[in-house]
Amino acid sequence: MDMEQVNAMDFGDFVDVFGNVIERCPLVAAAVWSQRPFADPGDLEARFCAFLDALPQEGQEGILRCHPDLAGRELQRGTLTAESQREQRAAGLQGLAAAERDHLAMLNAQYRARFGFPFVLAARLRDPASVARELERRLHCPPAQELRTALGEVKTIGRLRLADLLGTEPARL
Numbered sequence: 776m777d778m779e780q781v782n783a784m785d786f787g788d789f790v791d792v793f794g795n796v797i798e799r800c801p802l803v804a805a806a807v808w809s810q811r812p813f814a815d816p817g818d819l820e821a822r823f824c825a826f827l828d829a830l831p832q833e834g835q836e837g838i839l840r841c842h843p844d845l846a847g848r849e850l851q852r853g854t855l856t857a858e859s860q861r862e863q864r865a866a867g868l869q870g871l872a873a874a875e876r877d878h879l880a881m882l883n884a885q886y887r888a889r890f891g892f893p894f895v896l897a898a899r900l901r902d903p904a905s906v907a908r909e910l911e912r913r914l915h916c917p918p919a920q921e922l923r924t925a926l927g928e929v930k931t932i933g934r935l936r937l938a939d940l941l942g943t944e945p946a947r948l
């Protein structure tokens with residue numbers, strides 16, 4: 776898909792195509808549409824990121840809360856969005872042994888109890904061991920730093936999803 780096609784999309788088509796760039800938050804694509812035309816894929820990426828940066832803290836936490844747990848019940852049940860399913864599968868989270876799954880579930884629960892939102896990580900750049908390591912490490916970070924880190928991961932997930940849709944390389948990760 777080239778930028779000319781993107782810039783020609785009406786609101787409905789744009790939200791249909793880009794509505795899950797930010798997991799289960801089509802409002803972000805709905806807001807970004809108003810800013811067309813976009814100069815190039817990097818410009819489009821930057822608009823999604825700028826929207827997230829401009830949100831108040833509760834909005835940023837709300838965005839994080841729309842993310843499913845990594846290796847959680849929704850993966851087991853097959854009820855994830857197609858994008859999340861693909862990312863979690865790419866990280867090898869689908870074929871975990873019960874003990875590994877239980878370990879991640881315990882860490883996810885500890886993380887959520889400490890920060891009030893789920894642990895978010897761009898899974899497709901990872902493998903199961905590095906997901907667990909990163910979760911253990913971030914569990915001990917100060918809350919304000921962790922919110923920034925988590926939002927950075929949401930942007931990375933979004934950049935990778937946009938690149939998939941546009942058939943480009945992400946401008947940066």
Ligand SMILES: NC(=O)N[C@H]1NC(=O)NC1=O
Nearest residue numbers: 845859862895896897898
């Ligand atoms: N919890 C979490 O990070 N979920 C996200 N990560 C990812 O790569 N896809 C997701 O849905």
